[in-house]
Amino acid sequence: MNILEKIVADKRKEVDLKKSLITLPQLEASVMMERTSVSLAEVLRNSNSGIIAEHKRRSPSKSVINQSLNVQDVAKGYADAGVCGMSVLTDGKYFGGSLDDLVLARASTNIPILRKEFIIDEYQIVEAKAYGADVILLIAAILTREEIKTLSELAKDLGLDVLLEVHNEEELKKSLMPSLDMLGVNNRNLKSFEVDLEISKSLSKKIPDDFVKVSESGISSVEAIRDLKEFDYQGFLIGENFMKTDEPGKSAKKFIDKIIA
Numbered sequence: 001m002n003i004l005e006k007i008v009a010d011k012r013k014e015v016d017l018k019k020s021l022i023t024l025p026q027l028e029a030s031v032m033m034e035r036t037s038v039s040l041a042e043v044l045r046n047s048n049s050g051i052i053a054e055h056k057r058r059s060p061s062k063s064v065i066n067q068s069l070n071v072q073d074v075a076k077g078y079a080d081a082g083v084c085g086m087s088v089l090t091d092g093k094y095f096g097g098s099l100d101d102l103v104l105a106r107a108s109t110n111i112p113i114l115r116k117e118f119i120i121d122e123y124q125i126v127e128a129k130a131y132g133a134d135v136i137l138l139i140a141a142i143l144t145r146e147e148i149k150t151l152s153e154l155a156k157d158l159g160l161d162v163l164l165e166v167h168n169e170e171e172l173k174k175s176l177m178p179s180l181d182m183l184g185v186n187n188r189n190l191k192s193f194e195v196d197l198e199i200s201k202s203l204s205k206k207i208p209d210d211f212v213k214v215s216e217s218g219i220s221s222v223e224a225i226r227d228l229k230e231f232d233y234q235g236f237l238i239g240e241n242f243m244k245t246d247e248p249g250k251s252a253k254k255f256i257d258k259i260i261a
């Protein structure tokens, strides 16, 4: 079993267990539909920086990144820095995140928030909405085309934006459909953890123009962003580069100031 298969197997158990405690209809009853979400895709289209900043304590590839911050400060710092959106990891076992992190980030800022999770079940999408997310991530490597369709359509019904993540051409071809808003190219191979920004560059021209293009992972310099902008990317998902510092918000601010200078 590779690491991605292991994460998904654990996630299946986790979701089944949750469903036995709080049923899907019960969870649906706690969704506040009246909260109007801010569209991350729209914000990215109109931004000069395109930064989506992530809250990530640790990861399977990097073990500890930063365990001493609190998510409210990070969220406020990112918002003050002028990021387009925030990504919050909610996986506990491999990334040290939680739904609590999502709620606290939501309570701390109004910027669009992405629930960063290994979504394999509609339950997790209702959960994302109930806990205040505006955007969900779907990972093509762990879903069939049918699943991507069902899950993304449910997200759209709930007023959520959808970011679909791919890592190669095959995943991209399998996934294109109108219920997606943003196409993310993960520069990190989730099975081997290898990072290569060339992945974003080579896949760019194969992504139709109606989707906002987002380059994800391994971005640590403003030069890399300038380079990726030449390949039509409008969004840049950055975690570790900000989170490894004592004040991720300040790091993001410096970064954004340089991009728009």
Ligand SMILES: O=P(O)(O)OC[C@@H](O)[C@@H](O)c1c[nH]c2ccccc12
Pocket (backbone or CB within 6 Å): 054, 056, 116, 117, 139, 165, 186, 216, 217, 218, 219, 237, 238, 239, 240, 241
């Ligand atoms: O910390 P980085 O290298 O800047 O990467 C952020 C983000 O792209 C990465 O955390 C990520 C992208 N896709 C994922 C899917 C699951 C978990 C994590 C991820």
